[in-house]
Amino acid sequence: MPTVLVIDDNPSVATALDVLFSLHEIDVVRAETPQAGMALLERGGIDLVIQDMNFHADTTSGDEGVALFGQIRAQHPDMPVILLTAWTRLESAVDLVKAGAADYIGKPWDDHKLLASVNNLLELSETRRELSARSAGERGRRDTLAQQHDLRGLVYDDVASETVLALAIQVARSELPVLVTGPNGAGKEKYAEIIHYNSTVKSGPFVAVNCGALPSELIEAELFGAEPGAYTGAGNKARTGKFEAADGGTLFLDEIGTLPPAGQVKLLRVLETGRFQRLGGTQERRVKVRVVSATNADLATMIAEGGFREDLFYRLNGIELRLPALARRPRDILPLARHFLPAGRQLSDGAKRALLQHPWPGNVRELRNAVQRAALLSGEVIEAASLGLAPLPTHGAPPAQGDEPDRTAIEAALQRAGGVLAQAAAELGMSRQALYRRLDRYGIPRG
Numbered sequence: 066m067p068t069v070l071v072i073d074d075n076p077s078v079a080t081a082l083d084v085l086f087s088l089h090e091i092d093v094v095r096a097e098t099p100q101a102g103m104a105l106l107e108r109g110g111i112d113l114v115i116q117d118m119n120f121h122a123d124t125t126s127g128d129e130g131v132a133l134f135g136q137i138r139a140q141h142p143d144m145p146v147i148l149l150t151a152w153t154r155l156e157s158a159v160d161l162v163k164a165g166a167a168d169y170i171g172k173p174w175d176d177h178k179l180l181a182s183v184n185n186l187l188e189l190s191e192t193r194r195e196l197s198a199r200s201a202g203e204r205g206r207r208d209t210l211a212q213q214h215d216l217r218g219l220v221y222d223d224v225a226s227e228t229v230l231a232l233a234i235q236v237a238r239s240e241l242p243v244l245v246t247g248p249n250g251a252g253k254e255k256y257a258e259i260i261h262y263n264s265t266v267k268s269g270p271f272v273a274v275n276c277g278a279l280p281s282e283l284i285e286a287e288l289f290g291a292e293p294g295a296y297t298g299a300g301n302k303a304r305t306g307k308f309e310a311a312d313g314g315t316l317f318l319d320e321i322g323t324l325p326p327a328g329q330v331k332l333l334r335v336l337e338t339g340r341f342q343r344l345g346g347t348q349e350r351r352v353k354v355r356v357v358s359a360t361n362a363d364l365a366t367m368i369a370e371g372g373f374r375e376d377l378f379y380r381l382n383g384i385e386l387r388l389p390a391l392a393r394r395p396r397d398i399l400p401l402a403r404h405f406l407p408a409g410r411q412l413s414d415g416a417k418r419a420l421l422q423h424p425w426p427g428n429v430r431e432l433r434n435a436v437q438r439a440a441l442l443s444g445e446v447i448e449a450a451s452l453g454l455a456p457l458p459t460h461g462a463p464p465a466q467g468d469e470p471d472r473t474a475i476e477a478a479l480q481r482a483g484g485v486l487a488q489a490a491a492e493l494g495m496s497r498q499a500l501y502r503r504l505d506r507y508g509i510p511r512g
Contacts, residue, residue: 066090066091066092067092067187067190067191068091068094068110068111068113069082069086069091069111069113069114069115069183070092070093070095070096070102070106070114070115070233071083071093071094071096071115072095072096072097072099072101072102072107072111072114072117072118072133073095073097073114073149073407073454075117076095076097076120078117079093079095083095085176085179085180086183089180089225090469091185091187094111097120098120099120099129099132099136101131102114102116103133103136103140105434106137106140106141106144106224109142111144112145112190112191113144113145113146113147113186113190114137114144114145114146114147114189115146115147115149115183116130116133116134116137116146116147116148116149117130117149117150118148118149118150119150119268120399124419130261131151131161132163134146134148134161134166134243134270138164138416139267139392142165143193143197145164145167145180145190146166146167147167147168147169147170147182147402147454148161148162148166148168148169148170149169149170149171149174149182151172151173151499153437159262159366164338166302167182168182168186170182172414174291174484180339185351188374191350191410193438198390203227203447205448206227207221207227208236208317210227210230210231212218214259214263215259215262215263216230216259216261217255217258217262219252219255219259220397220400220404221397221401222335222397222400223394223395223397224396225389225393225394226389226394226397227266228391229256229387229388230256230383231257233259233260234259235341236238236263237260237261237263237388238261238264238265238327239353239383240265240355241355241384242256242336242355242357242358242380242381242382242383242384242387243247243260243356243358243383243384243385244321244357244359244383244384244386245257245358245359245360245385245386245388246359246360246361246385246386246387246388247359247361247387247388247389247390248361248390249427249428249430249495250391250427250428250429250430250431250494251388251389251390251391251428252388252428252429253319253359254317254319254346254390255288256388257271257273257317258317259353260315260357261315261317261357264355266313266314266315268314269313269314269315270310270311270312270314270315270406271315271317272307272311272314272315272316272317273312273317273318273319274287274288274307274316274319274324275319275496276320276321277319277320277495277498277499277502278319278320278499279498280334280497281328281498281501281502282296283296283333284328285327285328285344286304286306286344287306287307288306288328288331288332289308289331289341289343289344290303290304290305290306290308290309290350291303291304291306291343291346292343292344292345292346293345294345295343295344295345295346296344296345300346300396303343304508305353306341306343308335308341311350311352311354311449312352312353312354313354315355315356315357316354316355316357317470318332318357318358318359319356319358319359320359320362320439320495320496320499321358321360321381322328322360322361322362322364322367323362323499323502325502326374329373329374330374332377333374333376333380334378335352335354336380336381338354339351340444341356346444356381357382357456365378366488369505370389371414390425390428391425391428391429391432392424392425395421398420398421398425398432399412399417401429401432402417402420402432402436405433405436405437405442406436406440406447407457409445409446410440410445410446410447411445412446413446413447413448413449415448415449416439416447416448416449416452419452420432420454423454426494427494435452435453435454438452439451441452447481470493470495470511474493475489475503475507475509476509478493479509485500486500486511
């Protein structure tokens with residue numbers, strides 16, 4: 066049952082309110098002085114305060130009520146307060162409502178109006194308490210995660226991010242391969258780092274390679290190494306591959322969906338046996354590597370179309386971490402924006418609104434670029450205009466976040482870019498090398 070504290074020097078007022086509220090299952094506690102009222106508040110269990118504005122018979126200024134209200138706001142900022150008096154000037158009441166008073170009701174009061182106000186405020190107070198308890202629980206969980214695990218400086222505030230993070234930490238100590246899926250720029254490599262630095266091989270190396278940024282003829286050499294003269298331009302020295310470099314640690318393979326067929330076959334063998342040969346070599350080498358891979362592609366569709374090996378998919382996908390797009394974890398946006406700001410800079414209210422309303426097709430990477438660019442062009446306070454968040458074009462929009470661009474999307478991007486491959490690749494959220502491979506896959510001329 067909710068409890069209302071009535072602070073009024075007139076006992077008949079408290080009695081009348083006690084009778085009224087008792088008929089509606091609301092408890093009343095009384096105090097005749099501000100000091101007694103504050104003492105009752107300190108004891109707790111109060112859901113709402115109804116306070117008088119004058120506490121002496123010869124006083125009508127309302128100064129005592131203003132002082133009491135100030136004390137309540139300072140010590141109990143979330144406590145709803147209704148001002149109740151027959152003498153206070155309207156200007157003072159308006160000022161107090163602006164300062165945070167929940168309502169102002171004159172004496173004699175209308176029972177129906179007073180009850181409506183009290184019930185609304187009690188309901189709102191209960192909702193605030195639930196939200197406060199939920200927020201406290203979330204903060205507690207985040208603090209525990211940060212104290213017990215190496216989060217690599219991850220900035221987050223959204224429950225969706227916390228869910229992915231908790232799963233990443235849970236699977237980190239296993240030896241299962243992990244596949245991180247999600248749109249470009251969403252932070253997949255950061256989660257790969259978290260997996261490594263909370264794993265049993267955290268003292269070993271963490272090696273990252275972007276498969277989509279390498280020419281297809283060099284991917285095997287990059288991953289598995291190469292003997293002297295193994296390919297054009299190889300030179301006279303042997304090349305150590307990423308698997309050898311990551312021995313005893315973690316190898317992060319980003320854009321795994323762009324790996325060509327020959328590389329997929331060799332990768333599958335390494336995952337199954339831990340053995341491989343350098344390009345152009347005959348000596349079998351053995352490594353122990355934890356593999357974390359990532360993609361923004363729809364691998365299931367690629368498997369159906371023959372673009373990705375099904376057996377390799379199941380080897381890579383021991384555990385899948387699905388990282389949501391930034392727009393689907395909106396509570397991360399402002400904390401991330403503040404993190405990217407230089408010291409001493411702040412966002413205006415308009416800039417905050419603009420950040421929250423933007424769809425962020427480029428995810429965290431786009432947010433970082435927008436904030437850092439605005440910081441260069443602005444003073445101490447960054448305004449919305451400085452962010453340069455132009456509305457997205459309504460025609461020929463890029464593929465949905467997390468989706469692998471199909472032939473139609475690629476051809477449309479090329480047309481908008483006037484055939485400039487670098488511009489089309491940027492619009493599609495991929496490297497030029499990754500675009501080259503998709504052009505070859507779909508039989509689209511490069512020029």
